[in-house]
Amino acid sequence: MGEVGPFRRLLSHMKDHRKTIRLASLCSVTNKIWDLAPPLLIGLAVDVVVLKEDSFLASMGYSDPWNQLILLSVLTFAIWGLESLFEYFYGVLWRNLAQTVQHELRLDTFNHVQKQGMGWFDERQKGDILAILNDDINQLERFLDKGANDLLQVSTTVLVVGAIFLFISWEVALFAIIPIPLIVWGSFKYQRSLEPKYADVRNAAGKMNALLENDLSGMSTIQSFTSEEIEVDRVRNLSDDYREANRKAIRLSAAFTPLIRMAILCGFTATLLLGGWYTLEGDLAVGAYSVLVFMTQRLLWPLTRLGETFDLYQRAMASSTRVLDVLTSEIEISEGAFTPKRDMIENSEIVFENVDFSYTGRENTFSDLSLTLSAGKTTGIVGSTGAGKTTLTRLLLRFAQPNSGRIVWAGKGIDEWSLKHLRSSIALVEQHITLFPTSILENIRYGDANATDEEVYEAAKIAEVSEFVNSLPEKWDTMVGEGGYRLSGGQRQRLAIARAVLKNAPLLILDEATSAVDNETEAALQRSIELVGKDRTTVIIAHRLSTIRSANTILVMDNGKIVERGTHDDLIQKEGIYQKLWKVQTGEK
16 A cells, blocks of 8 residues: 555544535635636626627516616626625635644644653754744645635636536637646646655755754853854855755746646637637627636636645645654653552652663663662762763653663553653652743742642742742742743752652652752752652762762662662772762862
């Protein structure tokens, strides 16, 4: 079976809107039928003034020419009214459908992206994902807003006008319709040619978006290294690639309408000459000839818009492919159903059993790793950069999946847990804090969306946040800015601790949570950590050994293995890695 095309994939995703699509299509077709009626009225009017009592309307019982013209006037009002009414209907239906599909696709795609493991994000540029969620979905909305209606109306025009031509004069119809197969053939040929061009355009747009997003995030680095010209060159090069990809598509797309126009000219000239000859010979009525001339224009000239419509269609299909590829990408992290009670979680140790893990295309981070995190105790983990400390955190939260082995908690492998239940049972504080562009109060409440203001204040008090917040002019309503740029590094860390306190999860993980703060802030954070970690399973990953000095057990990692374990005092007595690190940090070495 061949690969399903993007249009069919899109229709399949829109199956819940089939009734709306059918109704909107019906309104588009009905509007076009009424739109094609005026040339018939013009032909009848010419017939009346030329033949008077012998006109077509006279044969229907309206012998007086003036009455015939009054009837045509009434029909004109009715037809134009119906055409306008159905134009309103199809406009509302198609445009609302476009907005709804755009909304649903963006939500569905974002929701799918949120379910992916961290490895999925490691293999993709954040800016390209943003381009898919914004630009590509917007391209689909533009096509549904306008292009779908255009395709339906052109098809209706060909069928209705072709039928009228055959009814009036099949000979003239034959010559008038000759260009249509050529136009349709040319349209599909251009469609196939445009498809890879617009795929290149969307890919180039994704790369440029990724660079711009990265540059805006790292503006302080760019300016501090006076590298503005370097970044401008990078943007220029990618923008040139985007422009060149568009130029190739435009060159092909722009040639469509002039070529179709020449084919249309042949059909229009044939109608003009052949129909005129039959009329002069008396084989065709003047009114019928008028209808043929006007209908030829109505039949053929709208086909010139096929170029614009197919251009819109191909842009939408290129975008549709990118969006649906993300939406249908396999979710690497499987979902379980185990939801243990809180007291069971709190009293259960976490056991790594013979875990092997490697990042894509890299050597093993862990090989046959086994360790136990004691329930209700604090475990400190230290080691050099690249030893695998943070990877432990990713595995616990199932941001990544072990290649072999398993992690057991509450008597079950964590791959058997409900993901939501597992992650709700873990409070994570990282070195790089993510804050949202809202108030301090709401950033702390992120730990528990249902928490009252009083509960937020209590968590903030434990994290020693209250003092600096109350010194701010707007206090708890202070907006932190994008990424929390209005706060210092230490203040951001304190908010993160407060958020973890409010979450009140059975397992607390602190991954380098105090590595980028001053000594005074570290002491404050340490007090908060000791308070919130009391009788709670806590994992502290740290470079600063002072942070984990009071841990119940300290694990020293090197090259993905546990090479030392014990209390601070035990490890100081050994002539190992921990002792060397301690001497370096205390200035003894």
